[in-house]
Amino acid sequence: MLSITCAGFGGQGVLTAGLILAHISMIEGKRITWVPSYGSEMRGGTASCRLRIGDSEILNPFFTTMGALVAMNHDAVTRFEHSVVKNGLVISNSTMVKDHAFRGDIRVVEVPATDIAASLKNPRGANITMLGATIAATRLFPVETFADGIDAYFAKKGRNNPLNRECFLRGAAAVAEV
Amino acid sequence: MPLQLMKGNHALSEAAVRAGCRFFGGYPITPQSEIPEYLSARLPQSGGIFLQAESELAGINMVYGAAAAGFRAMTSSSGPGFSLLQEGISYIASAELPAVIVDVQRYGSGLGDISQAQSDYFQATKGGGHGDYKCIVFAPASVQESADLVVEAFDKAEEYRNPCIILSDASIAQMVEPVLLPEERGIDPDKAWAVRGKHGGEFKRVTSTMYYIEDFDAYIKNKYDTMAHNEQRWESVHTEDADVVLVAYGISSRICKEAVSEARAQGIRLGLIRPITLWPFPVNAFSGLEHVKAFMTVELSALPRLDEDVKLACEMRVPVRHFLGGVSIPDSSVITEAAIAILKEQR
Known part of the structure; x- marks a missing residue:
């Protein structure tokens, strides 16, 4: 079972990224839970969600330490880096997280997700770009399988945009380059 | 029907409609607001009625009326809103009518806060309103159970002609899990005890059944003893x-x-x-x-x-x-x- 936290500014699509990951995991036969950060949140404040993905019943949807952190901004790194388990994974949006000294006992994948999404003229696709890096780095699913899942997810919502797949694949490719 | 990814509040609402619920009267309050929001769109699609009441008091009394007409009716609330429902729940129990009341528990007394809590236990289980009544109280622990237990609650409410409570909380209500939704059922408002209005049926009173049931003490104790004996789930x-x-x-x-x-x-x-x-x-x-x-x-x-x-x-x-x-x-x-x-x- 993998515990993942996705965090960033409200509006960066962190909750959506988590939901897409949850949805495709479910389609691929995994058990999942998705819990949003919940409280009297401020607009523009930090948003986060926690996912657990596994092959057997997810007992507890909550956790205090995680195997992977998807950090869309600097605040997400500050808030959650210390909760990543030893040898765990941090996917960091390096467009937003600059000059940060990460812990030495974790694996860090830095992806300029906001820049990649902007260069593809899909600025709201930074979250999808981060998902690409997450799938490539965790090897939860084959990259092509997940890319098809993203197409299906948006098609079902009537918002088919081939640039989302493009963002996803660029994010995945960025991991190979690291 | 494949698995769907749903939020607890949404799964509960959809399952309620599939269980035959055709009336919701209530008032928004976090963390249950997705229930009225969802039903405001969904109930009219299925020939039902959604009414955002002016208050929780009005909402529960509208449920009282819809239930008296034989329709499956519900309301939902949280925190202080659940307190406001108690008088109406006592009236519905007293008139021996079925209804489902959802309490998505939130933290604290008074205004409190919107985060998860389990502090309404006494209010739900020991009779938050006045008098001699009990509600069957179901406590879902997952999104799947939020859907399953609301169906069960409607069935048991009708079986015993008594209000049932779903005691959820902000976590179960807001989390997302895969859910297998129940099959859509028809409606059956044509109950022997239901009022029909001036165009049909005999004269009926919608009031406390204590006014016309003989040896009411023994009758009502037997009713709740039977429920206590038969309906334990764990x-x-x-x-x-x-x-x-x-x-x-x-x-x-x-x-x-x-x-x-x-x-x-x-x-x-x-x-x-x-x-x-x-x-x-x-x-x-x-x-x-x-x-x-x-x-x-x-x-x-x-x-x-x-x-x-x-x-x-x-x-x-x-x-x-x-x-x-x-x-x-x-x-x-x-x-x-x-x-x-x-x-x-x-x-």
Whole structure:
């Protein structure tokens, strides 16, 4: 079972990224839970969600330490880096997280997700770009399988945009380059 | 019907419509607002009526009226809004009409806050309103159970002609899990007891049944005794050889299940009783557990509530302790440590 936290500014699509990951995991036969950060949140404040993905019943949807952190901004790194388990994974949006000294006992994948999404003229696709890096780095699913899942997810919502797949694949490719 | 990914509140709402609910009257309050939001779109599609009432008081009394006409009706609320429903629930119980009331528990007394809690236990199980009545109280611990138990609640409400409560909480309501939704059912408002308006049917009174039932004391006691006997539901996890048994419902039971699994991996004999009905409290779950050295309730509330019912259920033969939380959600390891500490005391 993998515990993942996705965090960033409200509006960066962190909750959506988590939901897409949850949805495709479910389609691929995994058990999942998705819990949003919940409280009297401020607009523009930090948003986060926690996912657990596994092959057997997810007992507890909550956790205090995680195997992977998807950090869309600097605040997400500050808030959650210390909760990543030893040898765990941090996917960091390096467009937003600059000059940060990460812990030495974790694996860090830095992806300029906001820049990649902007260069593809899909600025709201930074979250999808981060998902690409997450799938490539965790090897939860084959990259092509997940890319098809993203197409299906948006098609079902009537918002088919081939640039989302493009963002996803660029994010995945960025991991190979690291 | 394939699995769908749904939020607890949405799954509950969709399942209610599929169970034949055709009326909702209520007022928005976090963390239950997705229920009226969803039903405001969904009920009109299925020929039902959604009414945002001017207050919770109005909402529950609209439910009273819709129920009297034989239709499956519900309302939902949280925190202070649930307090405002209590008078109406007592009236519906007194008129012996079916209805489903959802309480998505939130933290604190007074205004409180929107985060998860389990502090409304007494209000739901011990009769938040006045007089001699009880509601069957169902406590879902997952998105799937949020859907399943609302169907069960509508069926049981009609079977006993009595309001049923779904006692959820902000965590179960807001989390997303895969869910298999129930099949769509038809509606059957043509009940012998339902009022038909001036165009049909005989004269009927919608009022407390105590006015026309003979030997009412015995009648109503028998009704609730029957429910208490027949409707206990629970899940037992590794209680058969447990030294300490946790007792928890809803979201805390999920944390406890993880604690049991972790403790067992360390060779600690921890078990769990998860009440699915809170009234009737599943006292039968506590029989045959003479080997248990102590019980510990795990409750997301600042004051213990559930532990009173556990003390009664085990007749105080062994110590009953409680582990409380609420503002912050406890880690399963902390619950295991607390259980180990109790075990050491008992040696």
